[in-house]
Structure formats: C-alpha cells, structure tokens
Amino acid sequence: MDHIVFLTGRLAEKSLLRVLESMAPTPFSWEIREIGLQVAALMTADMIRRRVPAPLAAQRVIVPGRCRGDLAALTEHYGVPFERGPEEVKDLPQFFGREAKPVDLSRYETEIFAEIVDAPRLDLDGIAARARDYAAQGANVIDIGCLPETPFPHLEDAVRRLKAEGYRVSVDSMHTDELLRGGRAGADYLMSLNLDTLWIADEVPSTPILVARDPRDPASLDAAIELFAARGRAFLADPILDPIPFGLATSIARYVRLRERYPDVAIMMGIGNVTELTEADTSGINAVLLGMAAELRVSAVLTTSVSLHARRAVREADVARRVM
Incomplete structure (x- = not known):
C-alpha cells in the first residue's frame, strides 16, 4: 500500500x-x-x-x-x-477517481427575520403576499415593520392573518402601544425592548428582542439580559449593527464583546442596515455578515429587501447561512 x-x-x-x-x-x-x-x-x-x-x-x-x-x-x-x-x-x-459527494446545504443555525418595512401602507392581502415571497426566499419569521407617525389600524388583523397562514410573526416598532397591540394579537416576537420598556413583556407572552437604551451603553443591555435570564424568559439580545460609515466596525466589536460576556445567550443581528445602505453587491456583503454570524453563533438576523440592489437580500442570506 x-x-x-x-x-x-x-x-x-x-x-x-x-x-x-x-x-x-x-x-x-x-x-x-x-x-x-x-x-x-x-x-x-x-x-x-x-x-x-x-x-x-x-x-x-x-x-x-x-x-x-x-x-x-x-x-x-x-x-x-x-x-x-x-x-x-x-x-x-x-x-482519486471517486464520485463527487453533493454539497449538503440543508443545515443552518441562524434564522432569518424578513421585515416588511412598509406594512402600515399595505392592505392585508399585500402584507400576506409579501410574507409569501419572503418565506419562499427562506425567511423563518415575518417581521411587521411599523412606521413613525404612520397610523396602523390594521396591525392586529395583519398579525392574525399571518399567524392564520402559518407564519411566525414579529412586530417591529418604536412605540409601546404598537408593541402591546402586536403582542396581544399573538405576535411571536417584539422588536425591541430596553430597560425602560421591559414592562411590556409582563403584559404579553411574546419573546422580546432586547436592546440597550443607547448602543453606546452596553451596561443597560446587560442589565436587561440579567433580568430576563433570572426570570427564565426567552429573549434575543441585539447590540445593534450600524451601517457604513457610521460605526460598523465599532458595532461589530459590540457583538464580539457581548458573546464574550454571555457565551450562551441568543443574539439577534440586524444586517439590513448594512445591505440596504451600502451601494454594493449584497451577495458578497451577506456572505461576510453571515460568516460573522456563524463565528459568533448568532441565533437570528433581521434583513430587508427594499433598495433595488438589495432585492434578493433574503434569498442571499438564506444561501449564505447554509454555506457558512
């Protein structure tokens, strides 16, 4: 031999x-x-x-x-x-003359939240159609995005419609009343709660995404994590990924430090800030971002598909997480 x-x-x-x-x-x-x-x-x-x-x-x-x-x-x-x-x-x-083994891309560890950023401006059929499109591209959770200063009278109906069609649903808002409404309607996730709004989690069973009062204040995110961990409640922690050139490198360091402080917590990373706001090929950007997500064992990413150059961002994120 x-x-x-x-x-x-x-x-x-x-x-x-x-x-x-x-x-x-x-x-x-x-x-x-x-x-x-x-x-x-x-x-x-x-x-x-x-x-x-x-x-x-x-x-x-x-x-x-x-x-x-x-x-x-x-x-x-x-x-x-x-x-x-x-x-x-x-x-x-x-x-060596062997048959090639097909590459197995069936497995992944990071879930994709795909945000419908203009949900208040769409009717229920439009929201459902967008959800079907994102799910077909690989989204695990449909994120209903609320808009500042924009009424959303059909928020509860949107949550119930998507739940009835079998989707897991997140509600994304800066207003506590919309988060409460979404949670009471059956949303699986609420995005986002900080130390000042944690009381919302006592009102509804939805899993919260926890953020700092200010991204530069990691102690407030740590405090929220400690409170939820002590309660035994599920949550995801998000240090916030900033776009280029407004602090991307610094924000990546926040994720690294969070993982060092909390080796086992579930982390959310909002990658849409980078794919949407960088006028470049999103397939490459998604490859790098999902590579970092794999290294940091990020549980979920939040992405969007709005800009023309980012029109395939959800699908690209799905492929990238499987490759990584």
Whole structure:
C-alpha cells in the first residue's frame, strides 16, 4: 500500500483532514503535514524545499493545486514523486477517481427575520403576499415593520392573518402601544425592548428582542439580559449593527464583546442596515455578515429587501447561512 503525504497550510488543514477521513477506506495510507504557512494556495516549490526536511517516507507527495514552482525539481531532490492536487480540497475524491459527494446545504443555525418595512401602507392581502415571497426566499419569521407617525389600524388583523397562514410573526416598532397591540394579537416576537420598556413583556407572552437604551451603553443591555435570564424568559439580545460609515466596525466589536460576556445567550443581528445602505453587491456583503454570524453563533438576523440592489437580500442570506 502506498503512503501519501499531503502538504497544506494552517487554514486548510482541518478541511483536508475531514475530506480524507470521509474517503475511508482508501487504497493508500496518508498523513498531513502543515508546513508553517497560513494559506495553502501561496505554497511554492522553494518554500517546500526550505521547510520540509528530506528524506520523505512516502511513495507520493500531493501539494495544493495552486502551488507554484518546479515540482520535477522537488521530485529529484526528495526522490519521491511530487504532484499537484485539485485546486479545491473538496475535489480530492474526484482526484482519486471517486464520485463527487453533493454539497449538503440543508443545515443552518441562524434564522432569518424578513421585515416588511412598509406594512402600515399595505392592505392585508399585500402584507400576506409579501410574507409569501419572503418565506419562499427562506425567511423563518415575518417581521411587521411599523412606521413613525404612520397610523396602523390594521396591525392586529395583519398579525392574525399571518399567524392564520402559518407564519411566525414579529412586530417591529418604536412605540409601546404598537408593541402591546402586536403582542396581544399573538405576535411571536417584539422588536425591541430596553430597560425602560421591559414592562411590556409582563403584559404579553411574546419573546422580546432586547436592546440597550443607547448602543453606546452596553451596561443597560446587560442589565436587561440579567433580568430576563433570572426570570427564565426567552429573549434575543441585539447590540445593534450600524451601517457604513457610521460605526460598523465599532458595532461589530459590540457583538464580539457581548458573546464574550454571555457565551450562551441568543443574539439577534440586524444586517439590513448594512445591505440596504451600502451601494454594493449584497451577495458578497451577506456572505461576510453571515460568516460573522456563524463565528459568533448568532441565533437570528433581521434583513430587508427594499433598495433595488438589495432585492434578493433574503434569498442571499438564506444561501449564505447554509454555506457558512
């Protein structure tokens, strides 16, 4: 049985191990050597010669597909055949003549709240149609957005209509009366409560999204979290993601610090502030934001689909969470 050495970098090492283990049993034995390089694609023949001592106890050596340099010279130096593998680790099974395994994108950990931002201006059929569209794109919760200084006489009917059609529903308002009305009508979530409005949660069974009195006042968010945790009530905590260039980096740091302080609380991240207000390709922005959400174990994101460039934001978020 041949013994094959796979050379790689730090970032790809775990993925390479996972793929090789998934190929068991193999007609060869193998080992992985990480040669002190962050990105495997930057590996060169000269680097291998400097970092990998000879001799190599192997019958073959596989290097990353993007490895640059003269592999024939390495073969001569080590007395072992060197060859380039595929450019992507996931393609190793095909490289060895196996059938490709389909990528499993069925699983995800982060739920999507999709906001109907102009719900007060839509009739019930319009709200229901928008909900169907968002659900078809992957939304788990339909968020009914209330508007400042805009009457919403059919708020309760909207909540009941969406609940009757099988949706989980959130009500998003800056006014306590609308939050109360939504909660009493059966909304699953209320967005958002701070220390001054926590009393609303005593009036209705809805799960609240907790925020600070001011995003720059994390102590007030912590206090709200502690109160709800002591009661044993479900909640999500949202430090608020700010748009570019109005504090995005600082707000990301708030999420990191919140997760450090509370390793197990459910976190909400409102990504619509970034996708809507950045005139750029939202598929890439969603990939980065859902990547951060995966790292921070964010339970839910709130997104919107209003601007022309963000018209597929819900669907893109759905794909990104599954990929991540």
